Amino acid sequence: MRIELDDISLSFQPGTPFAVKALDRVSLMVRPGERLAIAGSTGSGKSTLLGVMAGILRPAAGRVLHDGQALSRKPRLQPGRIGLGLQSPENCLFEKTVFDDVAFAPRRMGLDGERLGQRVMWALECVGLDAAASATREPFSLSVGEQRRVALAGVIAAEPAVLLLDEPTAYLDPATRRDLLERLLAMNDERGTTMVVVGHDMDELAVFAERLVIMDDGRVAADGPADKLLKDEALLERYGLEAPGTVRLCRLLSGCAGREFAAVLDEEQAANLLQEIMGWGPGG
């Protein structure tokens, strides 16, 4: 599904002393199958942008188009089209068991029996939960990190054409973070799921994103291929972000052994560079 934002502006509490301009004339297009990351310092409008894309926040000015169709004033959200993982998604758990909660959206879409079971198990595995063990547990008896994963599974279970996720890896342990990102990559690869992810961790975005949009003060400050923007340390720093570890490593290494090193994003490439400098030879 293609999402177009056309000259979007949005303020919170407009016309009051508390008015905050969240988005300021933002135009953006998300192409089908794309893996887009949105970064920026806090309060730059990332989450608002995500809400507008999903159609849950109505902009004060501008148009939102889903597949070329302008959204009505009260858009009907359909599971299966857009999956929305807001910040703290665990706040939306409500069923008695993990299975039922994850099965909520698929059931709404008419799945039942074995297919439903398979879908739920698949979604639980996607977020790194032991499907068989956790399915019968009560959501509120889990830790917050596990609750968050269950909630994400509930979003993924609808197999939406577009996944909009607001800091999906926050609160997860490092192993699960990596795992979740890899599962998302696989979904994008196998099913062509369009992904828009808001994130702070540039190392994660380096692994995940094809395209990067940097927000600053409600405007799009930069928009381009992730592997190009993520190597531009000056640009990232200007907007309160930190370059991925590999990029910083390459800068620190430059000058070593009398050589300059171009920034790389891939961890293995960075490791190879180090090996070269140390004279260990590749694979050594």
Added chain:
Amino acid sequence: MQLTNLVIGQYYPGDSVLHRADPRTKIIAAFLYVVVLFMVSGLPALVLLGAGAAAGIVVARIPMLWLYRGIRPVLFLVLITFLFQLFLYGGDVLWRLGPVTFYREGVLRGGFLALRFLLLLISSSLLTFTTPPVRLTDGLGRLMAPLARLRFPAYELALMMTIALRFIPTLLAELDRIIKAQMARGADVTHGGLITRARNTLPIMIPLFVMSFRHADQLALAMEARCYRGGKGRTLRHKLHFGRLDVALALIIIALLGAALWLGRFR
């Protein structure tokens, strides 16, 4: 509807006479105003009280839009009150509109009650518009202090009221988020019969309750972590000061309420 755009008695920052007045003056004034509002009968007294409230709005420089948004959620109750009165009373026929007949008595009573209701809303909103929640708590706590000697939890009660007030916008924002997140998962609260709809609100009501308890839990922890031990022996950071401004304000309000009572005693 964007729930987050609702304001119910939300503080409107300013530096007017009403903003600077001692919260106790304003609390007592608002209380007496409401008492008088329900004692008087007859339109002239009500109009006088209305003029007083309007003057308060002007002096406090509350924008009309803010006022409107503050009372909008309850406006339909005012309308229902009016309609009820309109059709409950018979008497002289005022005019006919097809099958509907309007009686003089009904229109007058409906208008009177609706106006009274509206003034009740506006006057109590005026208090919360011009008083930050913390000052409101301080004022309430102090006013109820004599009761504390009778082991009545005066300060705690004041704090509870303030917290409740403060959490209205927060919970509305949370509710808005939950509704939207669940709608994206296919929840549907706008279709089906009464029972279906009631059952369909579960995905929204359960998270909202869980969240409220979580908020309460975290707030209690945070307060204890900052050594909150109940109201006993607490001092105020901003000392309440009943000054000349308050004397003047009190005199004006007493004059207004007195005049309204005098006007309203005929009937």
